[in-house]
Amino acid sequence: MNASFLSLLASDPEIGILRGEPLFRHTTFRIGGKADVAVFPETPLAFARAVDACRRFSVPYRVIGKGSNVLFDDSGYAGAVLFTDKLIGISVDGNRITCGAGIPLKLLCHVARDNGLAGLAFAYGIPGTVGGAVYMNAGAFEGQMSDVFYEASYYDPESGEIRTVTKDGMHFGYRHSLFMENGGILLSATFLCEKGDPAEIDEEMMDHIRSRAEKQPLAEPSAGSVFRRPAGHFAGALIAEAGLSGRAIGGAKVSEKHAGFIVNTGSATAADVRGLIRVIQNEVMEKSGILLEPEIVIIDNPDRKGE
Numbered sequence: 196m197n198a199s200f201l202s203l204l205a206s207d208p209e210i211g212i213l214r215g216e217p218l219f220r221h222t223t224f225r226i227g228g229k230a231d232v233a234v235f236p237e238t239p240l241a242f243a244r245a246v247d248a249c250r251r252f253s254v255p256y257r258v259i260g261k262g263s264n265v266l267f268d269d270s271g272y273a274g275a276v277l278f279t280d281k282l283i284g285i286s287v288d289g290n291r292i293t294c295g296a297g298i299p300l301k302l303l304c305h306v307a308r309d310n311g312l313a314g315l316a317f318a319y320g321i322p323g324t325v326g327g328a329v330y331m332n333a334g335a336f337e338g339q340m341s342d343v344f345y346e347a348s349y350y351d352p353e354s355g356e357i358r359t360v361t362k363d364g365m366h367f368g369y370r371h372s373l374f375m376e377n378g379g380i381l382l383s384a385t386f387l388c389e390k391g392d393p394a395e396i397d398e399e400m401m402d403h404i405r406s407r408a409e410k411q412p413l414a415e416p417s418a419g420s421v422f423r424r425p426a427g428h429f430a431g432a433l434i435a436e437a438g439l440s441g442r443a444i445g446g447a448k449v450s451e452k453h454a455g456f457i458v459n460t461g462s463a464t465a466a467d468v469r470g471l472i473r474v475i476q477n478e479v480m481e482k483s484g485i486l487l488e489p490e491i492v493i494i495d496n497p498d499r500k501g502e
């Protein structure tokens with residue numbers, strides 16, 4: 196890795212770096228080889244400087260929140276993986292909550308509840324950050340991030356500017372946002388809630404947690420639902436109907452509790468997961484004629500282009 200690039204990052208007092216950091220430590224799948232460098236900017240401006248440095252030295256980069264929707268390659272990532280862990284400010288102003296990209300959804304939901312602000316309970320139990328959830332337009336229980344999104348501050352790598360975007364500009368769709376189109380990096384977001392009763396909001400959150408515990412294999416590492424929901428169907432049901440519950444390749448297995456999940460039984464590699472995804476796609480296509488498209492973000496190693 197370029198020595199000038201590394202020393203530029205290392206000399207920045209608001210940027211922490213770890214060289215050769217194993218990525219399995221940073222993903223809920225517990226899969227992934229080493230990143231050349233893991234980067235932890237402490238402020239939005241430091242984040243912008245880190246991305247600028249990547250672009251200036253032509254170093255490939257990826258931004259990661261909690262790593263709960265990604266599959267890194269077994270060979271790792273020959274470049275910089277930038278983490279939002281340190282972007283964790285949060286404040287409440289009337290019905291609005293503004294927070295850093297690295298704030299876990301769980302904390303956001305707690306703050307909303309404690310301030311009597313309704314609208315975010317659907318997100319309770321989604322194990323990601325605000326940045327990843329807005330990027331994915333994450334959703335559950337009939338709600339999605341776009342329902343409560345008000346505006347965001349993001350870094351636009353093309354112009355090198357920090358910009359503001361409101362809901363209309365976010366191009367939200369099913370698991371889709373503007374940042375998938377323009378490479379924008381969410382730095383902070385504001386959510387607009389409605390007044391609510393903390394006890395009722397808490398009740399709703401607890402209902403969701405119970406429902407997840409009942410239906411999802413939460414004790415095993417996974418990245419949640421692997422596939423997007425095909426129109427008019429549920430991916431998990433199609434997979435179960437194709438007789439694939441429990442099907443395994445290496446350490447990757449289709450969960451018997453929820454066939455939409457692939458779980459890591461302990462020693463799964465990214466190659467195992469990719470292989471199982473292909474088997475599922477082929478067999479579901481054969482059985483139902485429906486193509487399942489991955490929802491999880493599969494990140495190739497720029498050096499090796501995956502498998």
Ligand SMILES: Cc1cc2nc3c(=O)[nH]c(=O)nc-3n(C[C@H](O)[C@H](O)[C@H](O)COP(=O)(O)OP(=O)(O)OC[C@H]3O[C@@H](n4cnc5c(N)ncnc54)[C@H](O)[C@@H]3O)c2cc1C
Nearest residue numbers: 260261262263264323324326327328333334335380381419
């Ligand atoms: C047990 C389990 C249950 C789940 N349930 C749900 C569910 O009900 N609904 C649902 O939608 N998802 C669910 N997920 C998937 C996942 O939790 C969500 O997609 C979550 O929003 C991802 O957030 P993250 O911070 O982990 O993002 P990551 O996995 O770190 O990243 C996901 C994508 O977002 C991008 N990204 C991350 N941060 C930023 C940023 N600041 N700016 C721009 N891009 C960024 C990354 O580059 C990557 O492309 C589940 C996952 C698990 C493990």
